Amino acid sequence: MPNSNHRRYTRSQVEVAALLTLEHQEPVEVEVLDVSMNGTFLKTNLKLEAGTRCTVSILLGHFQHELPIEAEAVVIRTTAMGLALRFESVKIDSTPRLQNLIVDHAEDPQQAQLEFSHQGGFIFNPDRQQR
Numbered sequence: 390m391p392n393s394n395h396r397r398y399t400r401s402q403v404e405v406a407a408l409l410t411l412e413h414q415e416p417v418e419v420e421v422l423d424v425s426m427n428g429t430f431l432k433t434n435l436k437l438e439a440g441t442r443c444t445v446s447i448l449l450g451h452f453q454h455e456l457p458i459e460a461e462a463v464v465i466r467t468t469a470m471g472l473a474l475r476f477e478s479v480k481i482d483s484t485p486r487l488q489n490l491i492v493d494h495a496e497d498p499q500q501a502q503l504e505f506s507h508q509g510g511f512i513f514n515p516d517r518q519q520r
Contacts, residue, residue: 398426399501401494407431408457409472410444419471421447424491426504428462428475437464437472445474449486458483458490 400423408416409431420432429445437443440463447458460483462474479487488505495501 398504399491399495399497400425401491401496401501403490403494405490406448408446408448409433409435410446411437412442416446419445422471424487424494426476426487426491428465428473430471430473432471435472436467439464439466442477443474447487447490449490456482456486458487460487 402423403421405421407419407421407429409419410416417433417435419435422430422432424430424447429447431445442461442463445460445462447460449455449457458479460479461477463477464472465475466473492498492501492505
């Protein structure tokens with residue numbers, strides 16, 4: 390069953406803090422507005438070119454005391470509100486936390502859980518070649 394905006398995977402609306410790190414730069418505080426198995430949208434004033442590689446650490450917990458969700462990502466689009474990122478890889482120990490974040494905030498948690506089971510539990514496609 391496709392979701393309402395014709396995306397392949399459920400996109401969950403969230404408002405959580407994150408750190409965005411570019412190569413050889415200090416982390417920048419951003420806000421995650423939505424997240425899916427494939428990527429995230431970050432609210433930020435940064436303007437980055439499509440194709441820019443980065444690391445994103447999504448901070449969890451009331452005082453961001455839980456282990457973060459860590460992923461390598463690439464910028465796919467910059468808008469006036471922020472950056473759309475595609476996950477290239479997610480740290481193995483971050484996978485369950487990302488899955489929980491998506492399912493817990495999904496409009497249809499059962500559909501989101503089904504998407505994970507169809508992917509064999511992977512957040513990203515392990516067969517896709519790294520660029």
